[in-house]
Amino acid sequence: MSKNVSEESLSRIRNFVEKYCEKSGTVTHPNKEITDVVVLGLAHHRDTLGKPLCPCRFYPDKQEEIKHRTWICACDDMQIYKYCHCLLFVNEEGMPITEYLPEDHEGRISYGLVKDPTPDKGRPLRNKAQEREDERKNRPS
Numbered sequence: 077m078s079k080n081v082s083e084e085s086l087s088r089i090r091n092f093v094e095k096y097c098e099k100s101g102t103v104t105h106p107n108k109e110i111t112d113v114v115v116l117g118l119a120h121h122r123d124t125l126g127k128p129l130c131p132c133r134f135y136p137d138k139q140e141e142i143k144h145r146t147w148i149c150a151c152d153d154m155q156i157y158k159y160c161h162c163l164l165f166v167n168e169e170g171m172p173i174t175e176y177l178p179e180d181h182e183g184r185i186s187y188g189l190v191k192d193p194t195p196d197k198g199r200p201l202r203n204k205a206q207e208r209e210d211e212r213k214n215r216p217s
């Protein structure tokens with residue numbers, strides 16, 4: 077791991093990931109290296125920005141981006157669709173859940189239809205899908 081991050085942030089993020097897996101009915105990736113890289117990126121953003129901004133995206137301006145809630149982990153796509161494009165929260169096979177995504181969403185295009193094995197868990201913001209789709213069209217994020 078090359079990024080210099082605080083032990084406090086690493087521990088907070090690891091703890092969050094464990095709890096969020098339980099809460100959302102997902103697991104971390106069978107390839108632990110994938111999880112480690114994402115956790116490190118989230119911890120780095122927590123240290124440098126004060127928020128665990130998703131590390132798997134490009135932002136023209138990170139400070140501006142954190143004013144929106146959209147990509148602070150667990151992001152809107154996770155809370156609305158149970159979709160994690162970083163592959164941090166996945167099913168037992170290491171696939172991201174795509175069942176609830178709009179059909180033209182990049183996740184659906186990349187991975188096809190991946191059913192949710194635990195539909196009784198997660199998606200606390202499922203009623204915000206229309207707002208999210210409006211945002212996706214109107215704000216490049």
Ligand code: SF4
Pocket residue numbers: 114129130131132147148149150151152153154159160161162163164165
């Ligand atoms: S895609 Fe969302 S849930 Fe997954 S690591 Fe990024 S912010 Fe977190």
